[in-house]
Amino acid sequence: MQKREETRMKVKFLGGAEEVGRLAIKFQDDSTRFMVDYGVVPEKPPQYPMPYEPVDGIFITHAHLDHIGALPVCYHGDKASLYTTTMTANSMEPLLNDSIKIMDLEGYPKRFDVTDIDTMFESLTAVHYEDTVQVGKYYATPYSAGHIPGSSMWLFENSKKILVTGDLYTRDSNLLVGGKPVKADILVMESTYAGKNHEDRQQVIARLKSRIKEVVDNGGKVILPSFALGRTQELIMILADLGYRIAVDGMGNLITGIYLNTPGYLRSRGEFRRKVGRVRQVRGRRMREAALENDIIITTSGMLDGGPVLGYIQKLADDDKSAIFLTGYQVEGTNGRSLVETGTINIAGVPLRPSMQVEFFDLSAHAGHDDLISFAKAVSPEKIILCHGESREKLLDDLSEFEVILPFNGKEFTIE
Numbered sequence: 001m002q003k004r005e006e007t008r009m010k011v012k013f014l015g016g017a018e019e020v021g022r023l024a025i026k027f028q029d030d031s032t033r034f035m036v037d038y039g040v041v042p043e044k045p046p047q048y049p050m051p052y053e054p055v056d057g058i059f060i061t062h063a064h065l066d067h068i069g070a071l072p073v074c075y076h077g078d079k080a081s082l083y084t085t086t087m088t089a090n091s092m093e094p095l096l097n098d099s100i101k102i103m104d105l106e107g108y109p110k111r112f113d114v115t116d117i118d119t120m121f122e123s124l125t126a127v128h129y130e131d132t133v134q135v136g137k138y139y140a141t142p143y144s145a146g147h148i149p150g151s152s153m154w155l156f157e158n159s160k161k162i163l164v165t166g167d168l169y170t171r172d173s174n175l176l177v178g179g180k181p182v183k184a185d186i187l188v189m190e191s192t193y194a195g196k197n198h199e200d201r202q203q204v205i206a207r208l209k210s211r212i213k214e215v216v217d218n219g220g221k222v223i224l225p226s227f228a229l230g231r232t233q234e235l236i237m238i239l240a241d242l243g244y245r246i247a248v249d250g251m252g253n254l255i256t257g258i259y260l261n262t263p264g265y266l267r268s269r270g271e272f273r274r275k276v277g278r279v280r281q282v283r284g285r286r287m288r289e290a291a292l293e294n295d296i297i298i299t300t301s302g303m304l305d306g307g308p309v310l311g312y313i314q315k316l317a318d319d320d321k322s323a324i325f326l327t328g329y330q331v332e333g334t335n336g337r338s339l340v341e342t343g344t345i346n347i348a349g350v351p352l353r354p355s356m357q358v359e360f361f362d363l364s365a366h367a368g369h370d371d372l373i374s375f376a377k378a379v380s381p382e383k384i385i386l387c388h389g390e391s392r393e394k395l396l397d398d399l400s401e402f403e404v405i406l407p408f409n410g411k412e413f414t415i416e
């Protein structure tokens with residue numbers, strides 16, 4: 001048995017400490033340096049974390065852009081070993097290539113190119129849930145985080161056990177079983193929903209189904225703006241058997257293909273395959289023109305900032321029998337937020353005020369306040385480091401039995 005050494009671990013958030021987005025956490029002791037995630041704030045243009053500081057290994061929690069959007073930058077002149085699940089690795093590729101397309105299209109500063117993405121994938125080792133890899137003097141093991149397929153919490157072990165949750169969802173969804181606590185000495189936990197609990201998921205789903213029925217029975221169409229990664233597929237699982245004609249458009253179809261072809265991550269890949277067989281995947285302009293013959297259209301982007309969703313809304317804008325049902329968090333400054341708050345969106349500089357019904361259904365894949373507290377108690381750490389949240393302090397009262405650290409971007413601190 002190898003002797004484990006006492007260490008003083010330095011921790012520095014290069015992003016994502018007091019904000020939701022651009023998560024990047026660097027850990028360093030005398031022997032080993034490693035980093036978890038290197039994402040962007042997905043705004044226009046995307047906001048990057050602080051500059052990459054070379055490490056021995058990079059561990060990715062999941063493929064959402066706020067966790068991977070800046071990752072290729074680390075492979076411009078460096079080749080740190082990269083570790084993710086196979087599902088996350090497969091999901092990353094289309095998203096990063098799409099980021100390059102958007103940089104070109106919008107004239108944003110070019111932060112990385114396809115060569116960096118290639119170098120990144122050459123440095124990648126896929127790790128299955130609960131298998132262990134060694135980086136320097138640390139043993140690292142991914143556990144399912146229940147957030148999207150392939151999402152991981154990482155446990156790092158040396159003299160102490162450090163658990164980094166990434167984005168966490170502890171309830172079962174249609175696609176996944178919820179993330180389960182893993183014992184650790186130090187818990188680094190997301191806190192997106194600090195101070196807020198979700199409406200019961202089954203109730204939200206029941207309400208969504210009944211509102212869709214009302215709209216369709218009344219002769220309207222339902223547009224479901226949806227993130228490509230995770231949400232599109234969850235909506236397919238929820239709606240496919242209801243007997244409506246459903247079209248799915250945008251990058252979600254590419255991700256659906258990846259989910260179907262990557263075994264070992266879904267609650268039931270057979271069930272998912274069967275339900276995907278019941279929806280129409282829109283491919284090409286002709287199919288897109290005919291897509292409004294369907295009752296429901298699930299399409300990107302989830303926050304109405306581009307993607308085929310805008311074309312559908314333009315066509316249905318005057319139809320007050322039709323509806324836009326949002327199911328994801330709408331970030332400040334996006335069209336989605338503006339639609340909810342003011343009823344207006346902006347398409348290529350032109351304001352549009354659709355007469356359609358607009359409603360929000362909370363199908364979040366982040367643990368709510370009470371679930372974060374139960375999770376932390378079950379991990380029963382000595383210290384808790386809260387990140388990935390704008391109101392982290394709202395968790396402090398309920399975590400008063402623990403030592404809790406609220407780090408800030410760029411401010412290094414030491415644990416043990």
Ligand SMILES: [Zn+2]
Binds near residue numbers: 062064147167
């Ligand atoms: Zn996420």
Ligand SMILES: [Zn+2]
Binds near residue numbers: 021067167
């Ligand atoms: Zn996130």
